[in-house]
Amino acid sequence: MSLELRQLNESQLQAVTWSEGPLLVLAGPGSGKTSVLAHRIAHIIGSSPDARFRILGLTFTNKAAMEMRERVYELIPSVTDRANLTTFHGFAADVLRQHGSHLGISPDFSILNADEDRSEIFSDAIEYAIQRGELYTEQDKALLPLLTNLIEKRVREKDFERRIRDTDLAFKLASLSQLYRRELQQHNALDFPLLISLACDLLSDFPAAARHFRLVYPQICVDEFQDTNLSQFELLTALVGTDPSGLFVVADDDQIVYQWNGASPERIEDLRKKFNMSTLELPQNYRCPASIIEIANNLISHNSNRTKQGLPVGKSNGKGSTNAIRALSFISPEQEASWIAKDIASLPIEAREFCAVLGRTRNLVEGVANALSKSGVSFTTSVKKNEFLSSPMKWLHSMLRLANARGDREQLRKACSAFYDLEGVKLVPKDVLAASSAMGGDLFRAFITEALARRSSLDSECISLLMVPAQNLADRMQYQDFVTKSFEWFDVLKSNQQSSATAESFTDYNEESAVWHNLCDSICSRYGAEDLSLNILLQELDLMPKQAPPPPNAVRCYTIHTAKGMEFDHVYVVGMAEDLLPSYQSTRRGATSKEVEEERRSCFVAITRTRKTLTLTRSLTYFGYPKRPSRFLTEMGLA
Secondary structure (H helix, E strand, O other): OOHHHHOOOHHHHHHHOOOOOOEEEEEOOOOOHHHHHHHHHHHHHHHOOOOOOOEEEEEOOHHHHHHHHHHHHHHOOOHHHOEEEEEHHHHHHHHHHHHHHHHOOOOOOEEEOOHHHHHHHHHHHHHHHHHOOOOOOHHHHHHHHHHHHHHHOOOOHHHHHHHOOOHHHHHHHHHHHHHHHHHHHHOOEEEHHHHHHHHHHHHHHOHHHHHHHHHHOOEEEEOOHHHOOHHHHHHHHHHHOOOOOOEEEEEOHHHOOOHHHOOOOOHHHHHHHHOOOEEEEEOOOOOOOHHHHHHHHHHHOOOOOOOOOOOOOOOOOOOOOOOOEEEEEEOOHHHHHHHHHHHHHOOOHHHHHHEEEEEOOHHHHHHHHHHHHHOOOOEEEOOOOOOOOOHHHHHHHHHHHHHHOOOOHHHHHHHHHHHHHHHOOOOOHHHHHHHHHHHOOOHHHHHHHHHHOOHHHOOHHHHHHHHOHHHHHHHHOOOHHHHHHHHHHHHHHHHOOOOHHHHHHOOOHHHHHHHHHHHHHHHHHHHOHHHOOHHHHHHHHHHOOOOOOOOOOOEEEEEHHHHOOOOEEEEEEOOOEOEEOOEHHHHOOOOOOHHHHHHHHHHHHHHOOEEEEEEEEEEOEEOOEEOOEOHHHHHHOOO
16 A cells, blocks of 8 residues: 555545545544545546546536645646646636537637626616617616526526526527627637536536546546535536446535525535445544534534434544634624634734624625724635726736637727736727727737727837747737736836826736736646647636735634635634524524525535634624524524
């Protein structure tokens, strides 16, 4: 047995070396499931050094996918050509890049990663239809969430009438769906829901494409399966087909907290039955002190129909086991937040980045963040960032997108706006558009031409960039030199800042340029710098959030949903009161409702992030109303 496998306990080793068909691994928090997945992938590769097949590793977030890659690369550094470790959306993009032509999709499509971009496209589609005299109204723009829900539930347009009682509404939604897809096609774009849904359609409707991926990926490893929505579940089952022998799935139904996004407690059982999967549990917890494992078990045992019947103490980490839990009440939310801030401030500065303040809602967490700020304690909140916001990075990203999609007017608008911020030279999009008519509608070339026509007003580094690297990008799609020279131009501009306006353009630039390089390095490590085309680079960037990593020594102030999958030495759960956790909306559904059970799972997730100490706090009032202690405190045995 290799040294790496000797580090595994008996259950983990059994999972890693499993060879008796499809396997469902039920793994609680802190049970080493990521390590098991990484060792499983490394074991398969190590056991088949001369094989040509690849392993597909699927998970939900880019952070989780990156962690999976790092773990596997540590075990087998040369794994990149044998494993594709990605998200469901990343795999769907790969499917559509390779075979999307069957559905009329160009391989260089862009991905809309922000709700506002989707809404804008949807609104444009309706506006054009209204201008053509079609019977739509401004109010129809509010139907995008309903259409999204149908897409994610894999309802095809011809079946809308069977799912919606209002026949007129069903007919209108089917028509709007066609309008929206046509508008997306004109922009050569896809959104996140369609990315998964169209990949499902392709694998289901074109057997040859499905056979290709089954030959390439006979071994499929899935992490956090409990978070799948119906589209993702169908994508997996369409990929697996009738031979599930290489399917390896890790899940925990006690951590399902995304029912609003389509996750379902029944999906794990549906998968197990569909593929007749064997089941193996990872019972030991290596993260939490024994006392926290005890209250977690007490809490989650109140949920019915659980796959696992307990979270055994197993081997606790031994840290903070004495007095690991505090449950405190305060007169007001302000007093609650102030006490937490003072308690954290009493810790050594270097310990603070291992502290997390968790709450069900952002408002609760922000109250503590404000108190931390007043106490002089550095903190960070997690705000999803889909786009670069500093002018230099906005210009670079929009120019690359424009080079990849020469008729994209939205990217032209962004490039012109950012260029004015950087050089003070105003390029009017409609003038560039007019100039492009003599270039076959090539907005990228027209931008270069219009900018160089004003060279007397441009910095010499900018002229050099537009003269050669930009032309090479326009002619031969050679983007690497364009990127390098762009950063050299940005550095010159930054060092020569003459005004507050110029300085404002570089707000967050250092942070965003570091994020850019980190993301690009990660993408290059997967695809190889030599083989990485511009359209793949852009698609992968579209799939990834753009926020920077937390600063050192900063307390993490996160919602419970954001903290899922993380762990911290010291966890503070704020707002442990009825109508907050569980929420008022869930309790209205009844004490045994699926909504209350999901709230209980959220609380379970929060407390099991803990490595050393857990502090549960509540106020006697919130928003001017008295609040009773959360029922979950009683269920844990703490009230």
